Amino acid sequence: MYRKILMRMRMRMRMMNATRKVVVGWAKEYKRYLSTTTTNQILLSPPLVSVDLPEIWGSTSTLYHHHPSQSPVSHAKIINGKSIAEEITSRVASNVKRMKESIGKVPGLAVILVGQRRDSLTYVRNKIKACEEAGIKSVVAEFPDSCAEEDIMTSLSKFNEDPSVHGILVQLPLPEHLDEEKILNLVSLEKDVDGFHPINMGNLSMRGREPLFVPCTPKGCLELLLRSGVEIVGKKAVVIGRSNIVGLPIALLLQRHHATVTIVHACTKNPERITCEADIVVTAAGVPSLIRSSWLKPGAVVIDVGTCPVEDPSAEYGYRLVGDVCYEEALSIVSAVTPVPGGVGPMTIAMLLCNTLDSAKRLYGFT
Amino acid sequence: MYRKILMRMRMRMRMMNATRKVVVGWAKEYKRYLSTTTTNQILLSPPLVSVDLPEIWGSTSTLYHHHPSQSPVSHAKIINGKSIAEEITSRVASNVKRMKESIGKVPGLAVILVGQRRDSLTYVRNKIKACEEAGIKSVVAEFPDSCAEEDIMTSLSKFNEDPSVHGILVQLPLPEHLDEEKILNLVSLEKDVDGFHPINMGNLSMRGREPLFVPCTPKGCLELLLRSGVEIVGKKAVVIGRSNIVGLPIALLLQRHHATVTIVHACTKNPERITCEADIVVTAAGVPSLIRSSWLKPGAVVIDVGTCPVEDPSAEYGYRLVGDVCYEEALSIVSAVTPVPGGVGPMTIAMLLCNTLDSAKRLYGFT
Missing domain, CATH: 3.40.50.10860 (Leucine Dehydrogenase, chain A, domain 1)
Structure with missing residues (x-):
C-alpha cells in the first residue's frame, strides 16, 4: 500500500510538470493572441475557454512578472471609450457589408x-x-x-x-x-445578445464553459482593459457593485481572465480599504463621486461604469452626467481611467453590435 | 429642468429612506429566520431570494455591528460536521417516513x-x-x-x-x-440535485433568482457556518480555489449572503496576505497543509474542504487524509475550524439527501 501511494505521488509530480509546460505554453499563446488580430477579428477578447488554466498551486506564480506598486503618476492615460467604440463599430460595419455581399x-x-x-x-x-x-x-x-x-x-x-x-x-x-x-x-x-439568460450567466461563471454571449457592458470593460494593454492575470481587481447586469458578470469575466477578484457592495465594511489595494478597479455603484483619491492605489487602472445625472446650473440642461469616480482626483493618482461620459457608455453599444453580428455569423456559419 | 432634477433627487432620498426601513426589517427577519426552525425545516439556510438586499451605499453599514479583530483564542471551536450531518440525516429520514405514510x-x-x-x-x-x-x-x-x-x-x-x-x-x-x-x-x-446545470449555476449567481438546487458541498459549508452562529453579512470571506463544483459556487453563495468575497486561486500573487485578512476562510485547493498559521487572522472561522491522502507509515493503511489547513497550527489562532475528516465531507452527503428530498417534495407538492 505504501509503495502504491508513493507511486501515485510520483505520477502526480510528473503530471504537474507536464501541466506546467502546458501553462507556460498557454501563457505564451495568450500573449500572442492578444498581440495579433486577424482581419475578421473585431475584439481582442479571446474565447473564455481558451484562457482557462489548470490550477497548479504555487507553480504558476513565477510565470507572471510582479510589477511593484508604481509611484504616483502625473499623467494618467485617459481611456477613450468613444474612439475605441467607433473603431469597433466601423469594423462591425465592414463585416456586415462583407456578409451582405457574400451571402x-x-x-x-x-x-x-x-x-x-x-x-x-x-x-x-x-x-x-x-x-x-x-x-x-x-x-x-x-x-x-x-x-x-x-x-x-x-x-x-x-x-x-x-x-x-x-x-x-x-x-x-x-x-x-x-x-x-x-x-x-x-x-x-x-x-440573447444581452447575455442575461441564466444559461449564459452560468456558462460565464464556470471554467471550461463558453457562454454564447457575454453581457455588453462587462464585455466592453474587458475590451477597454485589453486594448489599453492592462495585464489582468494575477492582478488584484475590485469590482464595486454586484448588479446582475454589470457588477456580477464583470467580476466573473475578470475571474475567468485570472485576476484575483473581490466584489465590494453596499454591505461591505470599509470598502475604501479594500479598493485602495486594487490594481484594477471597475466601479458600477451608480453613486456620484463615491470613489475619492483615498480609494485608489497609485498606478491603478480604473474603469468607471457609473453614470448619474447631478444638478449643475452652469450646464446646458441644468445637469451633467458624472461617474462613480472623482475624476479630477483620480487623474493625479491612477495610471489609466475612463471618463464619464465617453468611456464605458459607447462600448456597451459597440458590444451589442458585436454580439448581434456574432449571432448572425454563427447562424449562417459565416466567418 | 433644474427643478425637475431636484424633485427627482428628493424623491430618490425618500425612496432610499423607505428602502432603509425595508433593510432594517429584512435584517431582523433574517436573524429571526436563522434562530427558528419549524418541524419541517431541515436546514437553516433560507431561500436565496429571501436574503437579497437592496443596494443602498453608505446607509446599510450601520446595520451591521463591526466586531474588531479578536485577539488570539486558545480554544478554537471544532465544527463537528459529522454530528451535524447525522442530525440533518435523521431529520431527512423522519421527513421521508412522513412522506411515505402520508402519500x-x-x-x-x-x-x-x-x-x-x-x-x-x-x-x-x-x-x-x-x-x-x-x-x-x-x-x-x-x-x-x-x-x-x-x-x-x-x-x-x-x-x-x-x-x-x-x-x-x-x-x-x-x-x-x-x-x-x-x-x-x-x-x-x-x-439536478448536484446543482451543476448551468441554469442552476446562473440562478445561484444572480440576485433575485433562486436555483432549484445549490451544489451539495457549498451548501454544506454554508450550513456549517450558519449552525455555528457565524455572522456572514458584511464579513470578509476568502474562498481558496475556484473549481466549478466547490470554490466558485461557495463564493457565489457567500456573496448572496452579503459577505465581501475574494476568490484566491493558483494565479493569485501572495494569497497569504489576502487570506490573513479574512473573517471567514473556505479552502478547497486540495493542497495538503497549504494554509499555515500565517495565513489566518486571529478569530477567523475556517471551513476546510480539502481532502488529500498523504503517506503516513504509522497509519493503518499507510496513509491518512489531510485538509488544506495545518490543523494544529490553526487551532491556536482561529475561533472555529472544521476537522478533516469529519468536517465538510459528511455534510456533502447530507446535503445530497436534502436536495433529493426537496426535489420529491416539490414534485408531489408535499410540505
Whole structure:
C-alpha cells in the first residue's frame, strides 16, 4: 500500500510538470493572441475557454512578472471609450457589408421597449442609431407601461422564431408588474445578445464553459482593459457593485481572465480599504463621486461604469452626467481611467453590435 | 429642468429612506429566520431570494455591528460536521417516513458511475448507504471506463423520465473521452440535485433568482457556518480555489449572503496576505497543509474542504487524509475550524439527501 501511494505521488509530480509546460505554453499563446488580430477579428477578447488554466498551486506564480506598486503618476492615460467604440463599430460595419455581399444577409436586432422612461428611450434610440450606422437591421416593439405580460411574451416568441432576427434585447428595467425573470428566460438562448439568460450567466461563471454571449457592458470593460494593454492575470481587481447586469458578470469575466477578484457592495465594511489595494478597479455603484483619491492605489487602472445625472446650473440642461469616480482626483493618482461620459457608455453599444453580428455569423456559419 | 432634477433627487432620498426601513426589517427577519426552525425545516439556510438586499451605499453599514479583530483564542471551536450531518440525516429520514405514510411515496436518487476510480467508488458507496439510512430509494447505473457517450445519454434520459427518480447524480470526474458538459446539461433541471446545470449555476449567481438546487458541498459549508452562529453579512470571506463544483459556487453563495468575497486561486500573487485578512476562510485547493498559521487572522472561522491522502507509515493503511489547513497550527489562532475528516465531507452527503428530498417534495407538492 505504501509503495502504491508513493507511486501515485510520483505520477502526480510528473503530471504537474507536464501541466506546467502546458501553462507556460498557454501563457505564451495568450500573449500572442492578444498581440495579433486577424482581419475578421473585431475584439481582442479571446474565447473564455481558451484562457482557462489548470490550477497548479504555487507553480504558476513565477510565470507572471510582479510589477511593484508604481509611484504616483502625473499623467494618467485617459481611456477613450468613444474612439475605441467607433473603431469597433466601423469594423462591425465592414463585416456586415462583407456578409451582405457574400451571402445576401445582414444581422438583425429586435428591441422590446416597455413604457416611457426617458433614460430607456434614450438608450434604445442610441442603440437603433448605432445599428443603422453599422448596417444592422433593427426593429423596436414598443409597449405601454400598463401592458400585459402576455403581449410581451407573444412579441418575444415571434422574434424568437423570426429568422431575420439574430439578437433580441429587452430594455431594462421593466415596470414593476412584469416578471423580469420570466420574460428574460423566454429569450431564445441563441439570440440573447444581452447575455442575461441564466444559461449564459452560468456558462460565464464556470471554467471550461463558453457562454454564447457575454453581457455588453462587462464585455466592453474587458475590451477597454485589453486594448489599453492592462495585464489582468494575477492582478488584484475590485469590482464595486454586484448588479446582475454589470457588477456580477464583470467580476466573473475578470475571474475567468485570472485576476484575483473581490466584489465590494453596499454591505461591505470599509470598502475604501479594500479598493485602495486594487490594481484594477471597475466601479458600477451608480453613486456620484463615491470613489475619492483615498480609494485608489497609485498606478491603478480604473474603469468607471457609473453614470448619474447631478444638478449643475452652469450646464446646458441644468445637469451633467458624472461617474462613480472623482475624476479630477483620480487623474493625479491612477495610471489609466475612463471618463464619464465617453468611456464605458459607447462600448456597451459597440458590444451589442458585436454580439448581434456574432449571432448572425454563427447562424449562417459565416466567418 | 433644474427643478425637475431636484424633485427627482428628493424623491430618490425618500425612496432610499423607505428602502432603509425595508433593510432594517429584512435584517431582523433574517436573524429571526436563522434562530427558528419549524418541524419541517431541515436546514437553516433560507431561500436565496429571501436574503437579497437592496443596494443602498453608505446607509446599510450601520446595520451591521463591526466586531474588531479578536485577539488570539486558545480554544478554537471544532465544527463537528459529522454530528451535524447525522442530525440533518435523521431529520431527512423522519421527513421521508412522513412522506411515505402520508402519500405512499419515497424520494429516489439515481447515480451514474463510469469506470472504476477508487475514490469515486467510495463516494458512491457512501451516498447509497446514506440514502438507505434515510429511507431514500437509490439506483446506480454502472458503466465501464470505455463506454460510449450514447450509453450514458440513454441511461440519463431514462432517469429523466422515470417518475420514481427525483434526483440524478453523475459521479465526477468522468473519463477523458466523455463530454462532461454535454452529459451534465442533459440532466433534467428538476432532478439536478448536484446543482451543476448551468441554469442552476446562473440562478445561484444572480440576485433575485433562486436555483432549484445549490451544489451539495457549498451548501454544506454554508450550513456549517450558519449552525455555528457565524455572522456572514458584511464579513470578509476568502474562498481558496475556484473549481466549478466547490470554490466558485461557495463564493457565489457567500456573496448572496452579503459577505465581501475574494476568490484566491493558483494565479493569485501572495494569497497569504489576502487570506490573513479574512473573517471567514473556505479552502478547497486540495493542497495538503497549504494554509499555515500565517495565513489566518486571529478569530477567523475556517471551513476546510480539502481532502488529500498523504503517506503516513504509522497509519493503518499507510496513509491518512489531510485538509488544506495545518490543523494544529490553526487551532491556536482561529475561533472555529472544521476537522478533516469529519468536517465538510459528511455534510456533502447530507446535503445530497436534502436536495433529493426537496426535489420529491416539490414534485408531489408535499410540505
